[in-house]
Amino acid sequence: MVLEWANDAFRLYWTGVQDALNVYWPAYYAIKSEKIRKASSRCIVLNGVLFIGSIVLLHSGLLPLLHKAGGLVLGARGDVASAAHTVVEAAVGALYQAFWITPLYLISLLMNTIWYSRIADAAFELHHGVKVAVGVDVTIKEGMYRALVLVFYVLESVVAYQALPVVGPLVSTVLVCWMNALYSFESVWTMQGLDLQKRLLLIERHWPYFMGFGTPVALVSSFWSTFIGLGVFAVCFPACLIQATCSTFGRPDTVDEEVTGLPAPRLPIFRLSTRCSDAVLRGVNDVVSAKKRR
The missing domain is CATH 1.10.287 (Helix Hairpins)
Structure with a gap:
């Protein structure tokens, strides 16, 4: 049972790595699109x-x-x-x-x-066609919430690196892999009409694949100092965007599907960061409501 699970998880992980390293689509669309x-x-x-x-x-x-x-x-x-x-x-x-x-x-x-x-x-536009229209007010509200979630998620990664003995750097790198995958895929998911909760759910449902997809850029960026690593990430990211757009994994119609063969169909990767974000928003709402009552 354990070996079967490990094999399935690694297969999905390796599929993500291969998709991230596939240069066909970035090269093809760079030639095709001015x-x-x-x-x-x-x-x-x-x-x-x-x-x-x-x-x-x-x-x-x-x-x-x-x-x-x-x-x-x-x-x-x-x-x-x-x-x-x-x-x-x-x-x-x-x-x-x-x-x-x-x-x-x-x-x-x-x-x-x-x-x-x-x-x-x-x-x-080249790969999928017309994108789903999203209201400006929805985009602004979701953008603010997304920023909060990502801030707390980055803090998780930093705390894991500093506080966990021995395994801290590994845990932090894995968290960065999922964050890289989210950065890469959320543009195409947004244009397909998925809200933030569903985008996070897709990562959590198919976590081995997305960990694999985010691994190459995470490793390449980690070899350098902070600023150079950020520059390397920025150079690689256009290819990640195109690879994510052309990926057959993480389609909107699979958001509610469980991953066959994995004992934990959904890994709560973003639970802590979303709960912290919700707590901040509740606190802000309470303060605003209290001021209005005065």
């Missing part, structure tokens, strides 16, 4: 060349050059001169990050959102 091609190219240039390149330039070019120049100027002038040189290097690095890397990252967040939306819309 909108996808332009948005993806701009995303690669901004995140891969400009953003990551700026970080590499700082650590592999500017700081080593400054260190070498300082050594030539100061020579062997004692510990005080060496300490001053170290302070200068740290100050240059901090200023470079504060006035170039951080603003560039914030700009990339805005531009990535625009480009990802264009890629998702174009891929959906």
